[in-house]
Amino acid sequence: MTNESWLKSMRNVLESYSDPAVLVDENYNVVATNEQYDFRFGERGDKDHRKCFEISHGYKRPCDLEGETCPMQAANESGVTSSVLHIHNTAQGKEHMGIETTPVVDELQRQYFIEVMKPIREVSAEPIADKMIGRSPAFNQLVDLIHRVGKTDTSVLLTGPSGCGKELAAQALHAVSPRTRKPFVTVECSGLTDSLFESELFGHVKGAFTGATSNRKGLVESARGGTLFLDEVGDIPLHLQVKLLRLIETRTYRPVGESEPYEADFRLICATHKNLPAMVEANEFREDLYHRISTFPISLPSLAERIEDLPLLVESILLRIDDTLPLRVSKEAMLLLAQQPFKGNIRELKNVLERAVVLRDNTEISEEVMHRALALSPSFVVKGGEGRDALKLLARKRYSLEEVEREYIQQLLASYSDKALIAEIAGCSLRTLYRKLKMGD
Ligand SMILES: Nc1ncnc2c1ncn2[C@@H]1O[C@H](COP(=O)(O)OP(=O)(O)OP(=O)(O)O)[C@@H](O)[C@H]1O
Numbered sequence: 001m002t003n004e005s006w007l008k009s010m011r012n013v014l015e016s017y018s019d020p021a022v023l024v025d026e027n028y029n030v031v032a033t034n035e036q037y038d039f040r041f042g043e044r045g046d047k048d049h050r051k052c053f054e055i056s057h058g059y060k061r062p063c064d065l066e067g068e069t070c071p072m073q074a075a076n077e078s079g080v081t082s083s084v085l086h087i088h089n090t091a092q093g094k095e096h097m098g099i100e101t102t103p104v105v106d107e108l109q110r111q112y113f114i115e116v117m118k119p120i121r122e123v124s125a126e127p128i129a130d131k132m133i134g135r136s137p138a139f140n141q142l143v144d145l146i147h148r149v150g151k152t153d154t155s156v157l158l159t160g161p162s163g164c165g166k167e168l169a170a171q172a173l174h175a176v177s178p179r180t181r182k183p184f185v186t187v188e189c190s191g192l193t194d195s196l197f198e199s200e201l202f203g204h205v206k207g208a209f210t211g212a213t214s215n216r217k218g219l220v221e222s223a224r225g226g227t228l229f230l231d232e233v234g235d236i237p238l239h240l241q242v243k244l245l246r247l248i249e250t251r252t253y254r255p256v257g258e259s260e261p262y263e264a265d266f267r268l269i270c271a272t273h274k275n276l277p278a279m280v281e282a283n284e285f286r287e288d289l290y291h292r293i294s295t296f297p298i299s300l301p302s303l304a305e306r307i308e309d310l311p312l313l314v315e316s317i318l319l320r321i322d323d324t325l326p327l328r329v330s331k332e333a334m335l336l337l338a339q340q341p342f343k344g345n346i347r348e349l350k351n352v353l354e355r356a357v358v359l360r361d362n363t364e365i366s367e368e369v370m371h372r373a374l375a376l377s378p379s380f381v382v383k384g385g386e387g388r389d390a391l392k393l394l395a396r397k398r399y400s401l402e403e404v405e406r407e408y409i410q411q412l413l414a415s416y417s418d419k420a421l422i423a424e425i426a427g428c429s430l431r432t433l434y435r436k437l438k439m440g441d
Pocket residue numbers: 131132133134160161162163164165166167168169231271272273313316346347350
């Protein structure tokens with residue numbers, strides 16, 4: 001076979017993929033592309049043998065020299081298909097791509113690679129609404145894990161501080177899974193009282209208890225074929241945990257008042273901001289349940305751990321708040337934001353930006369407006385002279401220490417529902433917090 005006819009057969013192979021695919025030689029030159037690729041990247045990559053790293057990333061050197069994993073190198077070393085996650089510049093902007101690279105040789109044993117790029121549509125590297133947004137290495141690692149485990153039926157435990165995106169991650173896991181066309185059902189575990197637990201989860205039959213006037217489907221049944229997401233699983237009281245364990249172990253449940261067990265069919269995803277291993281140590285969480293739910297644990301980064309994503313997140317949140325206005329944040333205001341600890345993570349960032357949008361006078365949010373929006377936050381950090389200004393403001397209003405404390409606690413209560421977290425932010429014990437709340441009554 002001549003090199004030309006080998007290339008022709010490779011082009012046919014590339015066209016057989018429904019995702020963008022390219023053939024790259026060992027010097028990183030793109031030598032053939034399929035139609036999907038030409039559409040996605042808005043050009044024919046093999047036009048003048050441009051380098052893959054140049055087209056995909058705008059780099060002047062191979063990816064590994066730019067601090068990223070080179071998919072070709074990984075495939076070359078292993079001799080089999082290898083997969084990595086990259087963000088590529090495409091005609092649609094920056095996109096997360098799962099890249100599968102397979103080494104092939106031509107008739108003269110020269111090394112080539114077929115790269116198939118699977119766009120990961122459940123997340124975005126561009127500011128758009130209703131998706132997990134990010135580009136930072138910490139975020140990309142998270143996306144890689146979601147993409148890998150999402151396709152399986154493995155139980156996932158999402159951990160991370162409040163407001164860092166655990167629920168969005170659970171939705172993304174469901175979206176990449178084969179169960180995506182079936183329901184995604186959330187169970188808010190923190191609100192489940194003893195009496196509600198079984199009837200909410202398992203449903204009940206008519207006449208099971210006073211008020212049960214008809215059969216009622218439980219959340220486990222609603223999730224049939226799909227995903228059951230147990231949010232704040234660490235809040236389930238110890239004595240109810242055994243019921244959840246039984247459901248997970250036997251994959252059966254019994255509606256209240258029903259004698260026969262029903263088969264359950266769901267993929268389990270749990271989330272918590274609590275330290276479950278520490279709770280197991282303290283005998284507050286069953287060890288057997290912990291092992292059942294944490295087959296694949298994923299720890300989500302806090303906003304501080306992915307602070308590079310701040311401008312992108314700000315842009316996308318402003319779009320969500322009002323996509324009819326060209327709202328933006330000044331450079332100084334962005335710097336001020338970047339200095340905040342954001343213990344409430346992206347939820348707190350959203351609140352601050354909503355306040356800033358209310359307080360703004362024009363479409364650019366200034367440092368001064370951001371200052372005022374932040375001053376309403378419990379964890380506002382002021383530096384140097386700015387700190388003195390804030391204090392002067394409080395003194396001018398003649399707040400007593402007690403009033404400032406009360407106001408602070410009220411703001412915390414408005415931002416968070418978890419009292420343990422509020423106590424942690426306020427730097428006091430849970431008992432002291434409850435005492436102060438009582439005093440305010
Ligand atoms: N990567 C992200 N991109 C854009 N918005 C995000 C991202 N992560 C979280 N958010 C937004 O931040 C808010 C909090 O997210 P989410 O409810 O998923 O957090 P959580 O970790 O489940 O919080 P909690 O522990 O308090 O339940 C939501 O409004 C969500 O849309």
